Amino acid sequence: MQNVYSVKQVNAYIKNMFTQDYMLGRIYVKGEVSNCKYHTSGHIYFSLKDESGTISCIMFAGQRAGLSFRMTEGQQVIVLGNISTYERDGRYQLYAKQIILDGAGVLHEKFEALKKELEEMGMFAQEYKRPVPLFPKTIGIVTAPTGAAVRDIINVSTRRNPYVQLILYPALVQGEGAKESIVRGIRMLEKKQVDVMIVGRGGGSIEDLWAFNEEEVARAIFECSVPVISAVGHETDTTIADYVADLRAPTPSAAAELAVFEYLGVADSMRGYRQRMQRLVLEQLRRERNRSEQLALRLKMLHPQQKLNEKRQLAGELEDRLRRLMQEKLEQRKHQFALCIEQMRRLSPLDKLNQGFSYVENRERKNIKSIEEVGKEDELTIYVTDGRIRTKVVETGKEDYHGR
Numbered sequence: 001m002q003n004v005y006s007v008k009q010v011n012a013y014i015k016n017m018f019t020q021d022y023m024l025g026r027i028y029v030k031g032e033v034s035n036c037k038y039h040t041s042g043h044i045y046f047s048l049k050d051e052s053g054t055i056s057c058i059m060f061a062g063q064r065a066g067l068s069f070r071m072t073e074g075q076q077v078i079v080l081g082n083i084s085t086y087e088r089d090g091r092y093q094l095y096a097k098q099i100i101l102d103g104a105g106v107l108h109e110k111f112e113a114l115k116k117e118l119e120e121m122g123m124f125a126q127e128y129k130r131p132v133p134l135f136p137k138t139i140g141i142v143t144a145p146t147g148a149a150v151r152d153i154i155n156v157s158t159r160r161n162p163y164v165q166l167i168l169y170p171a172l173v174q175g176e177g178a179k180e181s182i183v184r185g186i187r188m189l190e191k192k193q194v195d196v197m198i199v200g201r202g203g204g205s206i207e208d209l210w211a212f213n214e215e216e217v218a219r220a221i222f223e224c225s226v227p228v229i230s231a232v233g234h235e236t237d238t239t240i241a242d243y244v245a246d247l248r249a250p251t252p253s254a255a256a257e258l259a260v261f262e263y264l265g266v267a268d269s270m271r272g273y274r275q276r277m278q279r280l281v282l283e284q285l286r287r288e289r290n291r292s293e294q295l296a297l298r299l300k301m302l303h304p305q306q307k308l309n310e311k312r313q314l315a316g317e318l319e320d321r322l323r324r325l326m327q328e329k330l331e332q333r334k335h336q337f338a339l340c341i342e343q344m345r346r347l348s349p350l351d352k353l354n355q356g357f358s359y360v361e362n363r364e365r366k367n368i369k370s371i372e373e374v375g376k377e378d379e380l381t382i383y384v385t386d387g388r389i390r391t392k393v394v395e396t397g398k399e400d401y402h403g404r
Contacts, residue, residue, distance in 0.1 A: 140189030178211035200231030231255030
């Protein structure tokens with residue numbers, strides 16, 4: 001035998017078929033609740049039936065947040081989920097993610113259709129979202145004048161910044177004429193040129209919130225030149241207005257938190273900025289003053305007067321050096337001159353005369369050093385210590401003084 005499979009393989013194959021089927025991955029199923037059991041684990045086991053058949057369903061405890069009512073036998077509901085098989089038992093069942101009462105099912109279908117249409121038109125596109133101003137002075141509010149939403153907005157706004165002006169348009173937010181009232185409020189506050197606008201109400205059923213799912217309201221928000229914050233219902237409620245608005249807040253209180261800046265926090269920040277700015281300015285002034293002093297000192301050093309003073313000082317030093325050198329040279333010359341004088345004095349004939357010698361010269365004033373330089377009857381002048389003697393040569397004779 002060929003192509004024999006185990007039960008596990010067959011069940012796994014069938015489960016894979018269910019998984020690959022796109023339609024079964026997200027499907028809405030309408031029917032009557034039967035065999036509903038709340039398990040101690042938190043899971044809900046039930047069946048959906050109509051006149052033609054029954055399908056088993058389960059909602060795990062982790063999905064219970066999508067259930068806003070307690071299920072009972074006989075209720076007509078619409079279940080959103082995916083169909084898959086439970087391999088152990090080899091049977092398929094609907095795994096529920098969201099359950100709504102059938103009365104709201106028609107509205108839900110209408111909601112999904114309008115959402116898809118507006119999304120295709122680009123009304124949800126991020127590039128059309130306008131930024132909410134950081135420091136608005138006037139805030140427009142479109143909501144019921146007596147509901148909890150307006151009280152929450154006023155309380156939060158007063159706490160965060162009592163200087164912000166709130167302008168309320170008392171709109172109908174539920175029932176007949178609600179959508180027209182909301183549209184009028186948006187357009188009137190736009191003419192008032194408020195800085196930002198909060199449009200919303202408190203939580204409720206899909207029927208209660210339906211005015212914010214109307215196309216007219218969505219277009220009024222999209223076409224408004226003032227940034228709009230949607231604040232419809234509690235965190236689990238989502239409307240068409242939330243998708244179109246420039247910013248979505250989960251609650252009216254959260255919308256006020258987003259729209260109204262905290263005055264004390266900003267004031268503290270401003271004081272911090274002021275102190276920081278003063279510190280930075282003082283530091284900059286200190287740096288510039290030091291830089292100015294350095295430049296002034298540099299300019300003083302490079303000033304012509306400074307150069308002139310330096311040259312003058314250098315000239316004075318050179319003059320002193322020249323005087324010192326001249327004085328040294330003069331002393332040196334004086335010393336040399338004294339030595340020369342002493343040497344000349346030792347060589348002077350007068351000095352010799354003072355020692356007992358005499359100096360003889362002829363008529364031509366030539367010094368006579370030898371007898372050969374004179375003849376008999378020559379006139380000679382003899383210089384002695386205290387005068388001179390005129391004489392004539394009578395006789396000459398040779399003497400050898402060195403041989404003695």
